Amino acid sequence: MTLNEIDNLVKNSEVASIGFLDKDGNPSIRRVFSTWHKGLGGHLISTNTSSLHVQAFLKNNKACLYFDNCQTFQGVCFTGTVIVHFDHEYKAMIWSAGDENYYPNGVADEDYCVLEFQADHGRYYRYDGIGDISSKELEEYDKKAEFVNYKKK
Amino acid sequence: MTLNEIDNLVKNSEVASIGFLDKDGNPSIRRVFSTWHKGLGGHLISTNTSSLHVQAFLKNNKACLYFDNCQTFQGVCFTGTVIVHFDHEYKAMIWSAGDENYYPNGVADEDYCVLEFQADHGRYYRYDGIGDISSKELEEYDKKAEFVNYKKK
Numbered sequence: 374m375t376l377n378e379i380d381n382l383v384k385n386s387e388v389a390s391i392g393f394l395d396k397d398g399n400p401s402i403r404r405v406f407s408t409w410h411k412g413l414g415g416h417l418i419s420t421n422t423s424s425l426h427v428q429a430f431l432k433n434n435k436a437c438l439y440f441d442n443c444q445t446f447q448g449v450c451f452t453g454t455v456i457v458h459f460d461h462e463y464k465a466m467i468w469s470a471g472d473e474n475y476y477p478n479g480v481a482d483e484d485y486c487v488l489e490f491q492a493d494h495g496r497y498y499r500y501d502g503i504g505d506i507s508s509k510e511l512e513e514y515d516k517k518a519e520f521v522n523y524k525k526k
Numbered sequence: 527m528t529l530n531e532i533d534n535l536v537k538n539s540e541v542a543s544i545g546f547l548d549k550d551g552n553p554s555i556r557r558v559f560s561t562w563h564k565g566l567g568g569h570l571i572s573t574n575t576s577s578l579h580v581q582a583f584l585k586n587n588k589a590c591l592y593f594d595n596c597q598t599f600q601g602v603c604f605t606g607t608v609i610v611h612f613d614h615e616y617k618a619m620i621w622s623a624g625d626e627n628y629y630p631n632g633v634a635d636e637d638y639c640v641l642e643f644q645a646d647h648g649r650y651y652r653y654d655g656i657g658d659i660s661s662k663e664l665e666e667y668d669k670k671a672e673f674v675n676y677k678k679k
Contacts, residue, residue, distance in 0.1 A: 388596070388599075390543050390555055390592065392545050392553035392554060392555045393553055394547075394553055395605065398588070399588050399589075399590065399605050400545035400546055400547055400553045400554075400588060400589060400590050401545060401553075401590050401603060401605060402543055402545045402555060402590055402592040402603050403603070403651075404592070404594055404599070404601050404651065425649075435551070435552050435553060436552075436553060437552060437553050437554050437555055439543065439555040439557070441557055443541070443596045446541075446557070448557050450554060450555050450556070452548065452552050452554060496578075498556075498557065
């Protein structure tokens, strides 16, 4: 896959699987909405502060983020770290209409926070081959990227 | 979700996401075909010996297995361990027509092996609630279970 094809896969996915280490050091997976992307490597995810994976990231920031198309069996797994944002800037940026169903107190809701996943490197899988994406390739590809919401209407 | 509803989700999935720890201890995810199940907790997966996740499991057997329905946004994540089987018994049991496309030397192909995932406990996610599945519940539910292939025709 080319980086552009991987980019299309990411931007069309809307959901992703986030990998983290639970309190006992076991790998664990949670399915999350992921529509805010900065190029290939940066991803913002709104989530409940009280959820197990947020509590896990506050102790260990190692993470992976896997985007796949469940029809065509192609996927990409990024390895990196997560920052948990509680500050107004990030929470306001990705707040969208309807989020009050999950966070009744609005942007300031203490149970609302934003995960920022930053990829270090990646690996893609498709019928025609498997390959690595290096830190250098990600850095180069994402040089001028800004966070954009790719949610479909 | 009831254990029966989770069982239906697993048996209708055909693919799952397996979580493992890479050589640097980072969480990583790979999408796999998973149609052989023993109740809720036991799962057999045919795979390439040379693939990164198999090499990872030979060093660290901690794993998770996540089944989800990408249409209905329901999922279950089992936490457990993986045994990598190279013996004829397991490799012959789950071999199926067409596998020679992946393993040209047949059942004895050295690049063919079988992952046995054994769940210790689990956690399910659905629109109407999140909940835990204890080791005891899994043990009780799976008491009389045998490995069966749930692949759709």
